[in-house]
Amino acid sequence: MDLEETLLPGIGVRYRLRTSAGEVLGIVVRREGGAELAVYDRRDPDRARGVLRLEPDEVDALAEVLGAPRLTQRFADLSREVPGLESGRFLIQEGSRFAGRPLGDTRARTLTGCSVVAIVRDTDVVPSPGPADTLRAGDVLVAIGSASGLQELAAHLAGPA
Amino acid sequence: MDHVAQLLLELGLLFAGLSLVGSLARRLGLSSVPFVLVAALALGEGGVVPLATSEPFIEAAAEIGVVLLLLALGLEFSADELFVSLRHHGPSGLVDLLLNALPGFAAGLLLDLPWQGALALAGVTWISSSGIVARLLGDLGRLANRETPAVLSVLVLEDLAMALFLPLLVVALSGGGPAAAVAGAGLAVGAVTLALLAAQRQGHRLGRLLASADDEQLLLRLVGLTLLVAGLAQSLGASAAVGAFLVGLALPASFAERARAVLGPLRDLFAATFFVAFGLSTDPGAVLPVLPAVLLLALVTTGTKVATGWFAAGRDGVARPGRLRAGTALVARGEFSIVIAGLAVTAGVPELGPLATGYVLVLAVAGPVLTRLAEPSGARSTAGLPEAGNGGRRPPPGRPRTGAETSPGG
Numbered sequence: 001m002d003l004e005e006t007l008l009p010g011i012g013v014r015y016r017l018r019t020s021a022g023e024v025l026g027i028v029v030r031r032e033g034g035a036e037l038a039v040y041d042r043r044d045p046d047r048a049r050g051v052l053r054l055e056p057d058e059v060d061a062l063a064e065v066l067g068a069p070r071l072t073q074r075f076a077d078l079s080r081e082v083p084g085l086e087s088g089r090f091l092i093q094e095g096s097r098f099a100g101r102p103l104g105d106t107r108a109r110t111l112t113g114c115s116v117v118a119i120v121r122d123t124d125v126v127p128s129p130g131p132a133d134t135l136r137a138g139d140v141l142v143a144i145g146s147a148s149g150l151q152e153l154a155a156h157l158a159g160p161a
Numbered sequence: 162m163d164h165v166a167q168l169l170l171e172l173g174l175l176f177a178g179l180s181l182v183g184s185l186a187r188r189l190g191l192s193s194v195p196f197v198l199v200a201a202l203a204l205g206e207g208g209v210v211p212l213a214t215s216e217p218f219i220e221a222a223a224e225i226g227v228v229l230l231l232l233a234l235g236l237e238f239s240a241d242e243l244f245v246s247l248r249h250h251g252p253s254g255l256v257d258l259l260l261n262a263l264p265g266f267a268a269g270l271l272l273d274l275p276w277q278g279a280l281a282l283a284g285v286t287w288i289s290s291s292g293i294v295a296r297l298l299g300d301l302g303r304l305a306n307r308e309t310p311a312v313l314s315v316l317v318l319e320d321l322a323m324a325l326f327l328p329l330l331v332v333a334l335s336g337g338g339p340a341a342a343v344a345g346a347g348l349a350v351g352a353v354t355l356a357l358l359a360a361q362r363q364g365h366r367l368g369r370l371l372a373s374a375d376d377e378q379l380l381l382r383l384v385g386l387t388l389l390v391a392g393l394a395q396s397l398g399a400s401a402a403v404g405a406f407l408v409g410l411a412l413p414a415s416f417a418e419r420a421r422a423v424l425g426p427l428r429d430l431f432a433a434t435f436f437v438a439f440g441l442s443t444d445p446g447a448v449l450p451v452l453p454a455v456l457l458l459a460l461v462t463t464g465t466k467v468a469t470g471w472f473a474a475g476r477d478g479v480a481r482p483g484r485l486r487a488g489t490a491l492v493a494r495g496e497f498s499i500v501i502a503g504l505a506v507t508a509g510v511p512e513l514g515p516l517a518t519g520y521v522l523v524l525a526v527a528g529p530v531l532t533r534l535a536e537p538s539g540a541r542s543t544a545g546l547p548e549a550g551n552g553g554r555r556p557p558p559g560r561p562r563t564g565a566e567t568s569p570g571g
Contacts, residue, residue, distance in 0.1 A: 006310050009242035009317040010295060014305060026305035031418060038305035044537070046483035048305035097374070100415050136415070 003123070013122075029122075033094060033138075035059045060091070088150040089120075090157050092139045098157065099139075104131025112152040114145030164214060171215040175204075179433050190300065190533075192293045194436060194495045195525040198518055201440020202448070212441065219438050226435030227500055228391045228405040229428040232383075234497075235409020236417040236424070237291070238317050240360045246314040247321075253311065253473035254318035260465040262287040268458045272451075277333045278513050281505035284326055285517050286462045290495025290525065291316040297490060297529050301536065308474040308487040315473050315491060323497060324353045324406050330501065331400040334508035349403065356407040368416035380423050402500065432496065439503050440518070447515040455519035463527065466491045482537070489535045493528025494521055 002018040012030040019025065026038035026048050033056030038048035054062065092099055098106055108114050119126040119133065120140040126133060135141075143153055179193075182200050186193040204212055212219065247254075265286030269279025294316060303309055325346060332345030359367070371382045387408045394404030412420060470488030479487065502517030 007242060007245050008304065008310055009246055009313045010237050010291070011299075011304060011313065014310070028304045036302070036304055038302070040305075041537075044480065044482045046307035046479045047486075047537070048302060051302035051305065095374075095419060100368075137418075 029059075032056065033059060035062075084146055085144055086147050086150060087117075087142060087144045088114075088154065090141045090143065090154055092135050092137055092141065093158065094137045096137060096157070097159075098135050099137035101135060102131060103129050103133045103135055106135075106157065108141075108143065108153055108156070111156055112145065113149040114143045114153045116141050116143045118142040167214040168218065171212050172218070175212065175215070175219075175437065176430075176433075179437070183433075191529055192290070192296075192493070192495055192525050193433075194290070194293070194499070195522045197433060197436040198440045198499075198522060201437040202443060202445040202518070204437075204441060216441070219434055219441065222431055223435040223438035223503075224401070225388075226428075226431035226433075226438075227402050227503065228387060229384075229424065230432050230435070230496060230500065231402040231406040232387050232409045233421065233424060233428045234291070234320055234323070235406040236412060236421050237409075238320065239414040239417065240357045240410070241414070243317060243321055243357065246317040250311060250314035250318060250473055250476065253315055253469070253476060254322065256472050257315055257319065257469045258287060258322065260469050261462055264458065264461050264465060268454070272454060272512075272516070274512055275510060277330075277508075278505055278510035280333055281330055281501055281510065281513055282516065284330060284501040285494070285498040285513075285520060286458065287326075288319050288323065288494065288497045288501070289316060289466065289491045290493045290497065290528075291320060293493040293495045293525060293529065294490055297493070297532060301533070303486065303490070306483065306486070307477065308470075308479045308483040311473040311477050311479070312470060312487050312490050315469065320497075321353070324403060324410070325349050327403050327406075327501075327504070328399050330504060331403075331508075332398070334505060334510070335398065345399070348399070352403075352407055353410070356411040360411045360413060367411060368413040371412070371420075372416060376423050379419065380427070383420055383424065384427070400504065402504075435503070436496075436499060439499050439506075439514070442506060443514040443518050448519050451515050452519055455516060455523060459520055459523045459527065463492050463524070463531070482535075486532065486535045489528070489532035491528075492524060492531055494524040 004016045004018075006014045006016070008014050008028065012028060012032075015027040015029070017025045017027070024040050024045070026036075026040060028036040028038070030036075035054045036048075037052040037054070039050050041047040041049045103116060103119070106116075108116055116129060117127070118141075119129045119135070120142060121136065121138070141157070143150065145153065178200060179197060182196040183193040186196045262283040266279045266283035268286075269282035270276070274282065294312065298304055298309060298312065328349035329346045332341050371379065371386065373379045373382065387405050390408050391401035391404040394407075395401040409417075467485070467488030470486075470491045471484040474484040474487035498517060498521050502513050502521075505513045
């Protein structure tokens, strides 16, 4: 797989993904949270055509659809071994009080008993993050814990500043 | 009529008029800047509606408009984006400077402007309008194109160069000799470097100092700090605009995002007032005689901008059609050409007012039209008006997109 990342100053980031079928998918992720998906013109491979514009909530929905099964798959096995243990994904919203602060500041384990086992950031995954790892808006926290603990954690992370 | 009533009525009429003009511009898929300028030319002295009472207010608001424009410009790009652009497209920036500033300077001397005025005209022809261009790329669905990073890099580098050019110009305009100008430029280089380093090392502290969950608090702190720095810079003989730009630059990217959102409406209001003030200070009768010179200069610097984009996109390995798209996209000049001209007019080179007004009027309209023509013929018919009309946001559902999609082999 061939994924190329280019900075678009003032706009966001552009990704170009060459699929094994030989087609090129262009993805522009705007820093406001929206995105554009594009395929390229055969005659002029520099030119995007058929641009699909997504608003931030639509981007989240798409990411959820594409990203959720694979990630939760990994923790599903673990959950099966320990009855009552479940996993959940939590988005650090734009303007969240935890954006820009270290993971430790959420006091997730103290308050809810849940462990944050990974931070998903764009295409990267930070496995087993430490309390000093800084959270950014747009990060997705993967946490495991009891069902009620996960609910509390969701409320805690989304709570007002 | 009493003074307050007169003031409010004038301003109310002014802003209502600007709204009409702006929505007309959007419907045509063009920037509102040239339309506001034309409208302002028609007002003021000998105009349809004399703005006698509100003129002092408009002048003060215009100063704030420049400060907010530059603050927003500094907030637009992060230090990382500047460094990356400089690394990949440093030579493009240099080509941009040489090809586009020199014709302006030469034209200024040929038109018998003092050399300080020629320097200002060089700035006017040099700087593309990042506002117009960025919006145009979004409207035309070009963000994913391969030439787009080159176009944006040129814009970033121009904006960074503004931070060095403006102090140089201000020193030159205030009658300082070459030595003072060099000292001013040296000071500017130091201040910009310091602001960028501060943003990288300590930016988060500044961000935390200003950050507040409350939009009102955030706005007050941000505008307060910016006006303080801008005022200080002005009193030190630099330009207030540069001080504001540095504040924007020094703020960290995480904070800048929210700052942009909160500041946006305020900036738009005051910036519009600034364009009005500039139009008011220009005598419409003086624009006509310089029109031939303006058209010739516009023609030459359209060619040089196309060459700049051609060169920059070529460095990224883009093929001919894309290089042409990049070149034509950069042609539009707008808000910052007016900012530069405004500085020169205030400093006592009034001849630049009509020149810059005519020049921006021509290229703010011709640039977007020209780059639409660079789209392949199938796409051209639909890439134009309706899409731009809805503010570059999502096109109405079910509207057919481009002809090229369905054409055989496309």
